[in-house]
Amino acid sequence: MESALLVEKTILVVAVFAITLFIAMYSTLVERKVAGFMQARFGPDRAGPFGILQPLCDGGKFFFKEEIIPAGAHKFLFIMGPTVAMFTACISSAVIPWGQELTIGERVIRLQVADINVGVLYMFGVVALGVYGIMIGGWASNNKYSLMGAVRAASQSISYEIGMGLSLIALLMVTGSLSLREIVAQQEGFVNWNIWVQPLGFLIFLVCAFAECNRVPFDLAECETELIGGYNVEYSSMKLAFYMFAEYINMFVSSSLMAALYFGGYNFPFMYDLGLSQNWITIIGVLVFFAKILAFIFFFMWIRWTVPRFRYDQLMNLGWKVLIPLAVVNIVLTGIVTIVKDTYF
Amino acid sequence: MSVFYFVAFLSIFFALMTIFAKNPVHSVLYLVVTFFTFTVHYILLNAQFLAVVNFIVYMGAIMVLFLFVLMLLNLNKDTEPMKSNLVKFMGVIAGMCLVATLAGSFRVLASSEPIVLKNPDIGLVGNLGRVLFSEFLLPFEISSILLLTAMVGAVLLAKNDPKKA
């Protein structure tokens, strides 16, 4: 039994890892396609039909590029930077519940790598750790622009973590659990989705997620017009690819987190009314979950090609003077509503 | 048990590296790794919540701020303050005192009885919260007031006096 569990989890881990990388890989293509379509172009369409081989070509190109480590750089930390960024991006998908149970023969397989009691906090911690990759890399490059990018990334990430955490607290007051599996399981059907009870919290979380992923309009850390590329100026070849990949994986993970926390995860309307067997519900649920994630990824890109970059003081004002007070107000409101509901209904 | 010894070795090793590292940024990074080993310790003790909070607050926030400040300071050999001989002498005396105290404490060393927790799940979030908000409510609230005062003080320090400006 023990070894079967090991095999099961190994398969799950490999599958999740592969899917994560696959989606991150194709996000790069989709991003360019979306950018093209929104600017009356086609985007890359030469490599294979509709350009579907483009990510492979890009990867191959990155592999064969010359690897440059600047003379003044700290060599070990220079390599550590992208490694940490990639590592933290990859381990964050461990606690996300991808679906319900699958029953194969006698075995019941839960489609989640690890059901940690404090899953939400784990995600939060890993996200907080992600900034180290950028900071270490930016500092080790021994370059002014990289350092500026690293410092910006650090202060931005710390500022928005607070808003994110406070918006999550209001959500946790509603769910009463820190386990992602339980939070998703509570949002059965359609009307129980947390977005209906926490719209303001979701908005704050969404903005903070953009900032944590260093995505436009909050990509001050790599802002080309001011810092020529920010923390990754000195990087080339696969190390640069790692940074970019980490960004796309982060985008995927935060999309899945938003889908799980606020949009019901694998739940879909009328899931138990259609008379399907449990296995079918699970499979459709997984597909629905991925559809939600992809929708969020598209939203990330849509925003990127719509909204211009914020100025740095605007970013800080938004974080500290708008989002954090709003999140606190949201907590108080949620508390009042909960008490009123418990006492009078 | 062997896992504990391994992790304990790692934490002491990295703690020492924190002190001995020449470069302040390396020192902070070693400290980060030290905190990570502490997180592992908490997990070994089945204190998931403490582990994650240690992870988020110390590794994720405080150390980032440390690193942030150190990166901007650009410390190198030239900026290091010269230590006078008097300071060195005092340092030696203080160090010797510490060694003497440690050596003295070895004499009264005895292994305690292994403590078996009545409730092994005491470290989980729900139980911790229940205890914090019933038994230890007063200390909890007082510590939150302490943090609030610190915050107000920090804001006061950071804010320019409008009369002077």
Next chain:
Amino acid sequence: MQSLSNRKKVLDQKPLNFWERMYLPAIARGLGITIRHFFKPKATYKYPEVERPYSKNFRGQHSLKRDEAGRERCTACGLCALSCPAEAITMISAERKKGEEHLYREEKYAAVYEINMLRCIFCGLCEEACPKEAIFLDGSHVPPEQLRKDFIYGKDKLVEPRFEYKKEKEITA
């Protein structure tokens, strides 16, 4: 200062009102615009497969014409080279031998005719200068090359392919 034209507009920048400071309505409007563009027809021509129509008076690569009997029209008078503001054209003339009447229309012809496509500015003055209607800039773009010497086009690239009367007659017959 007083405006003389009376067209001066004074901009008064009002402080943003609450909705404007919220950013969100503006962002939502922006998102609406971009998603509309997402589904609009694209301006791109997929070049090698689809070619963009050229304008009628487009001046591209030169071609040396033949007459209706398939003979080269050029008589190597050098007027094109003389008119060329970029000094791109050069040629060596030769006299037509007996038995070459089916190749060259005039008694003198260009044995070597070279245009340096890197110098050429495609102004079309050679076309205007030519008394024999032998040169026209009616081709498409000059394709890219690796070496500079490959941009010097000789007669092999410039002269129109020969119109094969005989073969066509054979096919129809």
